[in-house]
Amino acid sequence: MAVIGNKKYSKQIEHHFSKYPDKRSAVMPLLYIAQEEYGWVNDDGIQEVAELCELDPTHVKSIAGFYTMYSEKSKGKYWLQVCTDLSCALRGADEFHKDLKAYLEVEEGGTTDDDLFTVEHVMCLAACDNAPMLQCNFHYMENLDMEKMKAWVEEKRAELQKELDA
Amino acid sequence: MADSKHIVLRHLDIGKPIIKLKDYEKRAGGYDGFKKAVKMEKSAVIDEVKASGLRGRGGAGFPAGVKWSFIPQNEPIKYVTVNADESETGTFKDRLIMEQNPHQLIEGALTCAYAIGAKAVYIYLRGEFWDVAHMLDERIEEARKAGYIGENILGSGFSCEVYTHLGAGAYICGEESALLNSLEGKLGQPRVRPPFPAQKGGGLYGEATVVNNVETLANVPWIMVNGADEYKKIGTEQSAGTKLYCVSGNIQKPGVYELPFDTTFRELLETVCGGPPEGRSFKALLPSGGSGPIVPLTDEVLDTRMSYEDCAAIDTIIGSASLIVMDDSVNIAWVASKVIKFFAHESCGKCTPCREGTYWLDKVLDRIMAGQATAKDIERIDDVAKNMAGITLCALGDFAANPIIHTIKHFKEDFLAMAEGKELAQAGD
Numbered sequence: 012m013a014v015i016g017n018k019k020y021s022k023q024i025e026h027h028f029s030k031y032p033d034k035r036s037a038v039m040p041l042l043y044i045a046q047e048e049y050g051w052v053n054d055d056g057i058q059e060v061a062e063l064c065e066l067d068p069t070h071v072k073s074i075a076g077f078y079t080m081y082s083e084k085s086k087g088k089y090w091l092q093v094c095t096d097l098s099c100a101l102r103g104a105d106e107f108h109k110d111l112k113a114y115l116e117v118e119e120g121g122t123t124d125d126d127l128f129t130v131e132h133v134m135c136l137a138a139c140d141n142a143p144m145l146q147c148n149f150h151y152m153e154n155l156d157m158e159k160m161k162a163w164v165e166e167k168r169a170e171l172q173k174e175l176d177a
Numbered sequence: 178m179a180d181s182k183h184i185v186l187r188h189l190d191i192g193k194p195i196i197k198l199k200d201y202e203k204r205a206g207g208y209d210g211f212k213k214a215v216k217m218e219k220s221a222v223i224d225e226v227k228a229s230g231l232r233g234r235g236g237a238g239f240p241a242g243v244k245w246s247f248i249p250q251n252e253p254i255k256y257v258t259v260n261a262d263e264s265e266t267g268t269f270k271d272r273l274i275m276e277q278n279p280h281q282l283i284e285g286a287l288t289c290a291y292a293i294g295a296k297a298v299y300i301y302l303r304g305e306f307w308d309v310a311h312m313l314d315e316r317i318e319e320a321r322k323a324g325y326i327g328e329n330i331l332g333s334g335f336s337c338e339v340y341t342h343l344g345a346g347a348y349i350c351g352e353e354s355a356l357l358n359s360l361e362g363k364l365g366q367p368r369v370r371p372p373f374p375a376q377k378g379g380g381l382y383g384e385a386t387v388v389n390n391v392e393t394l395a396n397v398p399w400i401m402v403n404g405a406d407e408y409k410k411i412g413t414e415q416s417a418g419t420k421l422y423c424v425s426g427n428i429q430k431p432g433v434y435e436l437p438f439d440t441t442f443r444e445l446l447e448t449v450c451g452g453p454p455e456g457r458s459f460k461a462l463l464p465s466g467g468s469g470p471i472v473p474l475t476d477e478v479l480d481t482r483m484s485y486e487d488c489a490a491i492d493t494i495i496g497s498a499s500l501i502v503m504d505d506s507v508n509i510a511w512v513a514s515k516v517i518k519f520f521a522h523e524s525c526g527k528c529t530p531c532r533e534g535t536y537w538l539d540k541v542l543d544r545i546m547a548g549q550a551t552a553k554d555i556e557r558i559d560d561v562a563k564n565m566a567g568i569t570l571c572a573l574g575d576f577a578a579n580p581i582i583h584t585i586k587h588f589k590e591d592f593l594a595m596a597e598g599k600e601l602a603q604a605g606d
């Protein structure tokens with residue numbers, strides 16, 4: 012599909028435009044919508060957001076590149092961003108991050124063969140008292156250990172298997 | 178209300194979060210402060226906040242009422258922007274306010290909007306606070322239905338809208354002028370000042386704008402209800418009220434604790450948080466996240482009050498009060514390398530000393546951490562950091578210099594041990 016003309020987003024887009032005196036200000040919320048539609052911010056998404064906000068596509072591209080939460084390449088279904096910043100690292104986050112990558116057999120920033128999980132490390136996520144923690148897509152998972160992660164990963168893999176079987 | 182223990186985390190006095198407007202009205206005074214404010218002269222509201230001594234909780238501690246008084250009253254369009262970017266390492270208090278007592282923030286922001294005559298409030302949240310923003314949108318809707326937001330609020334003639342705006346993962350957008358650029362749909366890079374946000378030409382869409390931190394504004398309803406004099410009785414002479422202290426790192430009970438400014442580090446870290454992990458002792462403390470000067474956790478520091486003035490006296494800052502605790506198992510050179518990685522990653526790249534400086538500091542620290550450096554390298558990074566301080570467009574350049582200068586000042590032996598490869602096994606690595 013697309014963003015423009017997609018009924019799924021028309022209300023949201025209208026709401027964002029109503030918030031600001033200037034169309035340009037809606038570029039960030041609209042980039043999130045493009046990311047939702049395409050799974051990442053691709054050239055089609057950039058083009059559409061530029062058209063909607065009446066901006067130059069190169070400007071929209073530079074915005075997408077400036078902020079880390081707009082993904083410029085395709086990711087696994089679950090984008091796992093592990094905080095390895097100081098407070099979390101003092102509570103074992105570096106080790107947790109390393110063990111998670113080893114368990115999923117991925118390098119930093121890599122995605123598993125089944126396209127389910129992408130793992131990368133990020134800076135402080137404002138949940139330092141509940142380390143180790145990570146952000147999975149837009150939700151936080153806190154007070155983690157490898158036991159919990161393994162169980163969760165296997166659950167998601169079983170869900171995928173079920174979908175494939177059906 | 179004046180005798181309750183909490184001003185901001187009021188839900189703790191009640192024992193559960195105060196989410197819905199109904200609960201906020203029934204159990205926490207509702208919008209009483211705002212109702213009182215809209216019956217007062219605008220300038221009287223500003224004077225009350227000024228008299229309370231309330232200082233900005235985002236880090237710099239600038240007096241909130243004074244900031245509000247800078248807004249030119251005769252300008253037709255003005256804005257309030259709430260800084261909910263909360264991205265400093267070790268800071269996790271604003272999220273708690275928004276999650277557990279959200280209406281108090283909305284009420285505080287509306288009171289500020291009334292006082293300066295703003296037509297809209299934008300709450301700028303870091304992109305990761307996706308769930309929080311959606312929850313806040315629901316609370317804003319509730320407040321709108323109840324007549325606290327919209328046209329002719331409570332029959333006062335004052336009209337105002339409240340919106341949330343999500344960032345997308347850039348620490349620099351917590352810096353107020355970068356935040357405004359980001360909100361306008363531009364790159365989130367700091368602006369040259371003056372003009373300042375409170376001046377025409379310097380704020381949002383070029384209009385005069387108040388930028389305040391979440392915690393700052395969440396104090397305002399209590400001040401409106403109980404008065405400046407009551408507020409000033411709490412805390413110290415130059416640091417009125419309570420502060421939300423975020424405690425993380427090597428500590429028994431990490432978390433957010435709201436305490437008066439005259440509380441000592443010892444009372445918080447030993448009595449409230451239960452001290453260092455079993456069998457360990459305190460070594461060092463970053464009282465204001467990665468950006469403020471580190472201090473050795475000595476008895477003198479432990480007996481210091483956690484106020485602006487007392488922390489200045491021990492050569493550090495209380496800032497956003499993000500206390501990161503290190504015990505005796507931690508090599509402080511490793512702490513410096515972690516913190517510099519953060520700033521190297523978050524430098525927006527606009528000015529050379531910050532962009533290049535953080536890059537080189539990170540590279541040399543990597544060498545130190547790999548045991549491939551000499552004492553000369555330590556002097557070199559100290560030099561680079563000292564040359565960066567004070568010459569950059571925004572304070573991030575200074576923030577990035579601090580962890581180097583002060584860690585070397587207090588813990589040079591840790592760097593030497595690392596550099597010469599005497600100590601390679603590291604906490605967490």
Ligand SMILES: Cc1cc2nc3c(=O)[nH]c(=O)nc-3n(C[C@H](O)[C@H](O)[C@H](O)COP(=O)(O)O)c2cc1C
Pocket residue numbers: 232233234235236237238239260261262263264265348349350351352353354388389390391393394571572573
């Ligand atoms: C690099 C940098 C990052 C900052 N990040 C934040 C932040 O995340 N939250 C915040 O409230 N203030 C932050 N500040 C401070 C703001 O620029 C500004 O001083 C503050 O929002 C003013 O509100 P206050 O007076 O209520 O503290 C940051 C400053 C700098 C230089």
Ligand code: SF4
Pocket residue numbers: 349366367523524525526527528529531532569570571572573574
């Ligand atoms: S000091 Fe750093 S973060 Fe601030 S404007 Fe310059 S390059 Fe950007």
Ligand code: FES
Pocket residue numbers: 094095096097098099100134135136137138139140142144266267268
């Ligand atoms: S350091 Fe990891 S959430 Fe703050």
